[in-house]
Amino acid sequence: MAKNVVVVGTQWGDEGKGKIVDWLTDHAEGVVRFQGGHNAGHTLVIGKNEYKLNLVPSGIVREGVKCYIGNGVVLDIHHLLSEIETLEAGGIKVRDRLRISPGCPVILGYHVALDRAREAQRAACDKIGTTGKGIGPTYEDKVSRRAVRLYDLYDRERFAAKLRDILEYHNFVLTQHLGADPVDFQTVFDQALADADKIRPMIADVSAELYAVNKSGGSLLFEGAQGTLLDIDHGTYPFVTSSNCVAGQAAAGAGVGPGRLHYVLGITKAYCTRVGAGPFPTELDMETEGAPGNQMSVKGREFGTVTGRKRRCGWLDLAALKRSIIINGVSGLCITKLDVLDGLTELRLCTGYMLDGQRVDLLPMGADEVTHCEPIYETMAGWSGTTYGAQTWDELPPEARAYLHRIEEICEVSIDVVSTGPERDETILRRHPFGA
Missing domain, CATH: 1.10.300.10 (Adenylosuccinate Synthetase, subunit A, domain 2)
Structure with missing residues (x-):
């Protein structure tokens, strides 16, 4: 029976969606991009090879999988051709597996x-x-x-x-x-x-092809770009991107019915980052050596895939995450980069804000309101052991498991996947999105 999964970022982008899309692709017949343009940046590490993708869906590194660029994507054809040539120079066949909607608006x-x-x-x-x-x-x-x-x-x-x-x-x-x-x-x-x-040989009726895949029993994976808090309607406007980054856009941006979106996986970094301008309630000092923000920046290698700009870093904001869960209808979470927090003696979780003398538990709409939010923190113990490369829940230090459990409790959504490193097998699976 066909089952379709949508992967979206729940923060300001850069959550590690590319690795998870690649990891899930072995259960899908096709991978679909449905919004954004070449301002997206997905980095995949496969063995000794690193691939940086902007337009081509992350499923392209899996042999035999079809990849689709839907009508919701704005297309810089010249950049796409350059990306294809780079992938093909690395031995990855692209042209016979990539399908592009003729409805894509063209960047000139x-x-x-x-x-x-x-x-x-x-x-x-x-x-x-x-x-x-x-x-x-x-x-x-x-x-x-x-x-x-x-x-x-x-x-x-x-x-x-x-x-x-x-x-x-x-x-x-x-x-x-x-x-x-x-x-x-x-x-x-x-x-x-x-x-x-x-x-021209790659242009196809993407909507019709996706329908045919499902009709024949094949499953699809929809790959979001950027992150929910950069959504043009629901993000920290005007410091947002120009497209809808939420799960519902997969329907309009690829030409499928919303009833065909069966499971939404929300990718969430174990802390928060943001590239560029805009409010960021939990932002930390990144320059003081040894400080938590500095560790996140250095150990997390927090530089934008597309721009190379240094990402701003801060504590995990659960009030913002809860907003993303609501907007996307998140079925389960995937926590990434947990290992970046290894060695910190104390961790903080933002559980809400003080805004104009009142407590609010969800991220407000628009940058002006968010700018005035003072985070309310809950402190938890860190861990001295390592989480890097762990493949089972029991391998995680007790404090790391407690941290993850607290996220589940506050957000009322299960953590189905934990990514503990860039490689495919550095992943803890608790509930499979394609089997849930």
Whole structure:
């Protein structure tokens, strides 16, 4: 019987989703990306090899598994081709296993120009922390009904007419409002057509193919990008990404019915990190050597996969996690990077906040409210032993098990998986998402 699992991040991204998607892929016939763009970064460690993926679903490193890019993804074709070439140079077959929806909005040169010009114009205190890859402006064009979608590129005259109209508008904004240089029509046109020709054999009706997989009894794995707290509707707006990162978006972003999303696995780092600007209630000092925040940063190797920026680190925020559980309908949690906390004598869990003199137990909506949240902490004992590489629950130190049990108690959701290292077998399974 077909069963579909959705994997989403429950924090501000960088929770370790890529490893878990890869680990679960041996139970799936296909892996599906359903939102975001190449601002996502998933790192996989397979033996001695490390793969950094942005657009290609993490299931690609499993031989024989089909991978799909759904219509909810904004597509930089040039970057996708580069990523494919890198994977193929490493011996991974991609082109005969990757399917791309023709409905994907296409990221073009003027989107990147707009993204970077806007961020440069913002005052330091107002910067969003965008990756500058054109993601936001492309989603804006989609909502404004002027986007170039992938299928437009295969009608040369239609594409040319649309592009002229779009560039007239965007070049006016670039030059008159943002003080930037205009984008050349012919450069964008020629590059887009050349790139589109190279990916044409991979274009398919993704929605129909996913339906066929399920109808034949095959299971699917839906791979989210970024994290719930960066969701355009439910995150710390405006310090968010430009897409919906929640589990429900898997339906719209891939073209499947919501009734076909059977289990939602929420990936949760054992502490919190955030890249870029925006409120972060449990943030810690990362510069003082030996301090908890410093250990999280150094031992956790907390640098963004896409940007290389240093991630901000802090204690695990259960009030924020509970909000994510509600929004996503999380069936079970996967805790990652537990080993980064090894050796800390004392741990803290944020169980709620004081906001305007009142206690609140869930993360409020919007950055302005979150900025004024003072965390309420519960202190727990740390552990001196190691959790790294553990494969069974009983191998964990008693204090580590107590820490995990407390997360379950407060969040009222079971921890079904614990990741104890980057390798596939460095995983503790308590309840299998595909068997639950």
